[in-house]
Amino acid sequence: MSVTKPIYFDYSATTPTDPRVAKKMCSFLTMDDGLFGNAASRSHQYGWDAEKAIDEARNNVAALIAADPKEIVWTSGATESDNLAIKGVAHFYKKKGNHIITSKTEHKAVLDTCRQLEREGFEVTYLDPQESGLIDLNKLEAAMRDETILVSIMHVNNEIGVIQDVAAIGELCRSRKILFHVDAAQSCGKVAIDVDAMKIDLLSMSAHKIYGPKGMGALYVRRKPRVRLEAQMHGGGHERGMRSGTLATHQIVGMGEAFRLAKEEMASENERVRMLRDRLMNGLSDIEEVYVNGDVEQRVPHNLNISFNFVEGESLMMALSDLAVSSGSACTSASLEPSYVLRALGRSDELAHSSIRFSIGRFTTEADVDHAIKLCHDKIQKLRDLSPLWDMYKEGIDLSTVQWSAH
Amino acid sequence: MTVYLDHNATTPLDERVLEAMLPYLRGKYGNSSSVHAPGREARNALDLARERVAALVNAHPSQVVFTSGGTEANNTAIKGVAFATTAAKMVLGPTEHASVRAVTEALRHHGWNMEHAGCDEDGLVSAQTLLQAVDTDTRLASVMWVNNESGAIAPIAELAEACRERDILFHTDAVQAAGKVELDFAASRVQLMSLSAHKLYGPKGVGALIVDKAVSLEPLLHGGGQERGRRGGTENIAAIAGFGKAAELAKSELVARQRQVLSLRDYFEQALSQALPQAVIFAAGAERLPNTSFFAIPPLEGRTLIMALDRLGFAIASGSACGSEQYQPSHVLKAMGVATELAHGAMRVSFGMQNSEGDVDSLISAFTSQIKQLQGMGAATAWI
Secondary structure: OOOOOOEEOEOOOOOOOOHHHHHHHHOOOEHHHOOOOOOOOOOOHHHHHHHHHHHHHHHHHHHHOOOOHHHEEEEOOHHHHHHHHHHHHHHHOOOOOOEEEEEOOOOHHHHHHHHHHHHOOOEEEEEOOOOOOOOOHHHHHHHOOOOEEEEEOOOEOOOOOEEOOHHHHHHHHHHOOOEEEEEOOOOOOOOOOOOOOOOOOEEEEEOOOOOOOOOOEEEEEOOOOOOOOOOOOOOOOOHHHOOOOOOOHHHHHHHHHHHHHHHHHHHHHHHHHHHHHHHHHHHHOOOOOEEEOOOOOOEOOOEEEEEEOOOOHHHHHHHOOOEEOEOOOHHHOOOOOOOHHHHHOOOOHHHHHOEEEEEOOOOOOHHHHHHHHHHHHHHHHHHHHOOHHHHHHHOOOOHHHOOOOOO | OOEEOEOOOOOOEOHHHHHHHHHHHOOOOOOOOOOOHHHHHHHHHHHHHHHHHHHHOOOOHHHEEEEOOHHHHHHHHHHHHHHOOOOOEEEEOOOOOHHHHHHHHHHHOOOOEEEEOOOOOOOOOOHHHHHHHOOOOEEEEEOOOEOOOOOEEOOHHHHHHHHHHOOOEEEEEOOOOEOOEOOOHHHHOOOEEEEEOOOOOOOOOOEEEEEOOOOOOOOOOOOOOOHHHOOOOOOOHHHHHHHHHHHHHHHHOHHHHHHHHHHHHHHHHHHHHHHOOOOEEOOOOOOEOOOEEEEEOOOOOHHHHHHHHHHOOEEOEOOOHHHOOOOOOOHHHHHOOOOHHHHHOOEEEEOOOOOOHHHHHHHHHHHHHHHHHHHHHOHHHOOO
16 A cells, blocks of 8 residues: 555546635634525524625626626536436426437436436437547537427536537527537636537536535526526525525635636646646657547647557556546446447447546646656556567557457 | 524534544545545545434434435435335425425426325324325325424324334434434434434535435436435535534534523523513424524514614524525414414524523513614504
8 A cells, every 4th residue: 555645637536625715615614704604594694694605606606607697506516517407408398399419428417317317208319429529510410300409518528628619519509499508517617618609508517626615516597598497406495496405605605716716727727737738648658559539639738538558447547556547537437347438439448448537737746747657657568568468469460350269 | 792593594613523624625635436545535534424424313324325405305305205106195294394395396296296284283293193194195204303493393203103004105304303302213213314414513515315225216416326326426525524523523412412502592481581471482382402492572573673683793583594585474383373463473593502691691681672672663563
């Protein structure tokens, strides 16, 4: 067991809360600061103070995506936002139509929700992405029907970091009067978002992917033209009836502060992170048989998803245990299945199995990157030295022609 | 100086709970689904909190499903049961929280029939009364452990047993009970129990549903497969760790806390009756939460008095926070058969660990001086 902590390269799984965010959250918790009130309490100062802090956070979140604060609904995270958007629309508009379009590389929160709707009788089209990971707009258009009520496409993919052309998809949806939902959990604070310009009707956000607290998210719900939802969480009628439950003031304040910082620092931070990612990519590019997964240009600067051919995935993860990296998204990383995202891109099982996602963030340093480059060189060399497949490859044998005998 | 007397709406976070949360907002930031060391660290925190929450209510850790709060726990329990079976009938307690009432209203659109059980003058339902509302189509009964407004404690074990004999699942919203009275999930034999952290000096935005393994539940939040597939979404580790610590403290300090708030409540009610003999205390005859006093001082309108008290630095409530925006009199008092005029005068004081007898003294003198002033202006002669 290593005593020192591994170097964190898993910012797409979650980020540390920014110290400035944590500090602000802490002032909304205990008696000492007097800001612990229930925002629904309308009979005393404690309640009003909480409400005021929540309004300020709402302004900050709305500002990052160029929305009106009234269009922001607080949730417990992007999973809840995705559930609320997709089930909420499906249940409200079911008389209008029963068809939904999404893609095979969406997050499980979208895919599992769609599966549930299929069990309820809805029809769902799961688009195959191109090899780059990007949606083919012609295929999307071809999938649209009269009964289509919703298109749900993520802005930035969590595993490979590719950025979809949501403005073009939004245009297509609006021209067909189909509602457009975007899972932006991985893009908020990394890619500029303008819900009007991009013609987005619903947009899921998460705080903990952008240095805010876990357990906090929001859903943007367009007011003009108005988008209707069936609430998924019923109760005291909070959030204009779209999402009930006592508002977690400190969590909301944390998300607001994280989004405010993201807006302020996005340009400079992206530049720094891109420099580190490119340094990592260049440092690994001289290893033989490495493949970058997903489009290299249309990609967030934080992500490098790379496959090392002829290296077995689990051994690779073990060998790189000094680095906190992932072999897929955190939500599926406990399973040994190869990434469904890479499979959808047409990657072979072998390449999908030997993939590593490096995600870089606010606290990554050049020294971290250099250490990772050196470690990958050493370990991959060692693993390949032990691999008969690597020997065969080096001897020039085409492995696809080999007849494996079962035993 | 401000005196906070609205602990049933929410509680300030205990400093010791904050200490338990801070590491997960600072250094220990992993995603508990990640397999690397930071992920495992988060997973360990989750496991510890699960044990502590289970211990508070005498449940098994595997029965704990963390949620974003009491409202989500209630939604998960009731819709989870509803969507795992074909539409039939549910029976509700007479004075349920808005989150239970609203969920069941929504389920009407999915073909479910709802029946409200009757109650006595304290707002409590007996096993006999509950059974009058059930029939062979009834799949679920939901009765809150204690009422958030009056503090009256329901005979949950008896109700759960009566339902179990008839194969009816039993859910209890124990959000106001946890940390204030002893809860025993195993002995009470309820199958589903909702909890919230922020009512017991834990953080807002986290709660739990305690689920008997025999119950099949359709998840409310799909995706990711967390909480053994019963609740998707990255776990809120800092808040869950805080909930765990708050639960541990609530368990170890339960008796001391009860003694403290009960003596304040008794002191308050005696002083109130002495200073203002016309005061009416609701559900006074029932077994009540030790910290809660729900009362009216006729002929004063509650809201007017509460606003006046707020300006003097006293935070009290007219009923539950979730209904604070509405001007309708309390549905709880309506169910108890309290006359509308008297119900308009309702106020709730709920004590907590940081209150003192001095707080009660100053509240009583504020009441008397405000009443004199309002009577002087003629405001108190009319109800509205």
